[in-house]
Amino acid sequence: MSTEARHPVIVYIHGESFEWNSGNPYDGSVLASYADLVVVTLNYRLGILGFLNANPAPHLKARVANYGLMDQIAALHWIQQNIALFGGDPTNVTLAGHGSGAACINFLMISPTVMPGLFHRTILLSGSALASWALVEDPVNYAVKLAREVNCSIPEDVGKDHESIVDCLRQVPLVHLLQADITPPAYLSAFGPSVDGVVIKADFAKELVTYFKPQDLQNFVGSSVNSNMKRSEASLTPRGSNPYDLLFGVVTSEALWRFSNNDITAGFEGERRDKIIRTYVRNAYTYHLSEIFFTVVNEYTDWERTVQHPINTRDAVVAALSDAQFVAPLVQTGDLLSARPPQPGQEQRGPKTFFYVFDYQTKEGDYPQRMGTVHGEELPYIFGAPLVDGFSHFPKNYTRAELALSESFIIYVANFARTG
Known part of the structure; x- marks a missing residue:
């Protein structure tokens, strides 16, 4: 390829989980050829190898723990140095990620370890750094559990001697580490991004909220129910505007994949609804659990129905967990990143922000029709699977309308990558 050509670059950060998956199944060739882009997918360390953090005081003694995020940063440096040889434009790089991949990008957007110019636009698909599963609140707890599982001795004072845990774990064969059963509470992550004082600072939430004007910020922090936000004890001084153009979006039934086939086909009664919502609230929040639980149930109950049908109850719980x-x-993140303090005597300018809702359900997909669009169901349309009758793990058969939908979605994404 001629090195004179300069095409916009999209770097795709895979999601699904902080514990497993790969960039390899996401073939970018259809998207690249149809939209005249350079598409890069990558692998990064996951699980214990990517995110083990045994440091109980990262605010006092910073030490890298987010190796998975560091891998992504290293890949971005490689792209800056080499992508021109593949016809790519190093001055026009868009980061796109889905689910946990989007959360990773969100952390990179506010990380002090990311140099300006490594990327220029971001596409967050169904994921955010503010989600309950995105940040591991107590990573030392899982590091200690892992050490016990593989028979490492635990120091009496983990705070003073946490490095001995890591030293011992380094001597354990990888297969034993991967076989250790470390299960987090439902809806949370055991090994994922955490505060290490280097890649993610203790006040990372401040980096998001400082795009508000001071009076708006006071109101926002006072009213927010997001636990990561509430725990931020940051000063409320605007630092400047978010430098990245942002495209973010969701599908209509994000949490449907969490439910069993029986739940999906038959629905369930109020008792099971209460158990599911109580579990989520207990694991995702610290204070006012009872008030939050009753508020959620009240908000997601159709009080005009005298009898609550199991199917309606199921739909309400799917909607509650999806939201x-x-x-x-994600909407909260979009609001924060798109709010810019006005400059004295100037028009309010800066990066552009776009929000979409993808609400189409694939005819030959994995779920019954009229269930809503499932988490990840937009990905084959972005990667152009309908244009080649499917590839990888995506569905294989598409209608003519689905082919047209994929073309439209690709054009929107390509336009954003090209010009914002």
Whole structure:
């Protein structure tokens, strides 16, 4: 390829989980050829190898723990140095990620370890740093559990001697580490991004909220129910505007994949609804659990119905979990990153922000029709699977309308990557 050509670059950060998956199944060739882009996918360390953090005081003694995020930063440096040889434009790089991949990008947007110019635009698909599953609140707890599972001795004072845990774990064969059963509470992550004082600062939430004007910020922090936000004890001084153009979006049934086939086909009664919502609230929040639980149930109950049908109850719980885990944190992130303090005597200018809702359900997909669009169901349309009758793990058969939908979605994404 001629080195004179300069095409916009999209770097895709895979999601699904902080514990497993790969960039390899996401073939970018259809998207690249149809939209005249350079598409990069990458792998990064996951699980214990990517995110183990045994440091109980990162605010006092910073030490890198987010190796998975460091891998992504290293890949971005490589792209800056080499992508021109592949026809890519190093001055026009868009980061796109889905789910946990989007949360990773969100952390990179506010990380002090990311140099300006490594990327220029961001696409957050169904994921945000403010989601309950995005940040591991107590990573030392899981590091200690892992050490016990593989028979490492635990120091009496983990705070003073946490490095001995890491030293011992380094001597354990990888297969034993991966076989250790470390299960987090439902809706949370055991090994994922955490505050290490280097890649993610203790006051990372401040980096998001400082795009508000001071009076708006006071109101926002006072009213926010997001636990990560509430725990930020940051000063409320605007620092400047978010430098990245932002495209973010959700699908209509983000949390549907969490439910069993029986739940999906038959629905369930109010008792199971209460158990699911109580579990989420207990694991995702610290204070006012009872008030939050009753508020959620009240908000997601159709009080005009005299009898609550199991199907309606199921739909309400899917909507509640979808909003809590995906929609609300991402919309909140979009609000924060698009709010800019006005400059004295100047028009309010800066990066552009766009929000979409993808509400189409694939005819030959994995879920019954009229269930709503499932988490990840937009990905085949972005990668152009309908244009080649499917590839990888995406569905294989598409209608003519679905082919047209994929073309439209690709054009929107390509336009954003090209010009914002």
